[in-house]
Amino acid sequence: MSEILTPAQVGAAGLADWRQLFHALQTRYATGDFATGLALLTEIGRAAEEADHHPDLDLRYGHLNVRLYSHDAGGVTRRDLRLAQRISELAAARGVVAVPQLLSAAEVALDTPDRARVEPFWRAVLAEPQPHEGEVRDDSGDLPRLWFQASGSEEPRQRFHLDVMVPSDQARARIEAALAAGGVLVDDGMAPTFTVLADPDGNRVCVCTMEGRDG
Template identity: 60%
Template structure:
């Protein structure tokens, strides 16, 4: 393993003095307030060119007036010296465009599910949400960075929970049945398909529920 493949600790990252950036879980995050869309596009172009030059590529989330940049080394699933170098370069490019970072705006949502036996229910959630095993922790992750991480909190055995909330996953109609079938094959049960193809209600082996949903049977705006 080379120096560029060594995962840095949060303390090591903090010691680098990256003013624009904050480490959240396994990645560096920066939110740049561009003020308008054209400036954000110029920053995206500049970051893209730098990423190609350095052969290291960030995840970019472009919205009106802002650009969110997420950096981590996918091969080792953590922050390395490669990320530090590119983070400094991105900060320089943003400063050159007169764009300021807003560190107070960065945040990452992680969903925690209490379970006495995570290994028994993890395959269901991997299937129903289309996630992958994390290489580091007892959790499931979306390598595309679209869905939040699902982390399994170990707890004592308990009766079927009365959920105060559950997860709805919206997929294209042509993908819904395959997603339901994958969840059932992974140990899930069908609670109800009365409203299919609008939604199917599924449950994992401990009774935690989730819905696979589509736009069919709804108002066109929902």
């Protein structure tokens, strides 16, 4: 049960309410008001206690965000699939609709020719409690992920850029909206895994999906 599933395995589970973004399963429920969201959150809490497996819950007026992954494994496991299905059942019983198309998650990418040289500094300054290979990650979700992207030593280069992870079925619309807003397509050779765009000043961003990734 602690085996980390690949994005393809997660997708094959057919969880219509859920999308994998980075290392976690996520969904958003359109509760419409705070009281409905609080009631659903309470039911999810009971189910989590019964399963001895606990999601991250973020209640706002009008919606409830749910994030699921196995902290001991560092990714999505079959425990998460089971609890996700149970949460979907609880939401459906209340008539609460999932809106996973509204999901996105961002990480900060640092271009560096020598990750080993700079990584210890960022782990220290961000006070990462538990190291993760190749990235600095706050599993509480309070801080964005910091990922180290290998680059050459040539100058100039954009040292930081954002990676915006979106559901696979939303990537094309997000890219088209960015282009319509004045953006420029830089590189789509690795699409749909990631597509590189730039704003009118040349600042780059990657629109990413989990499609084509091993984990």
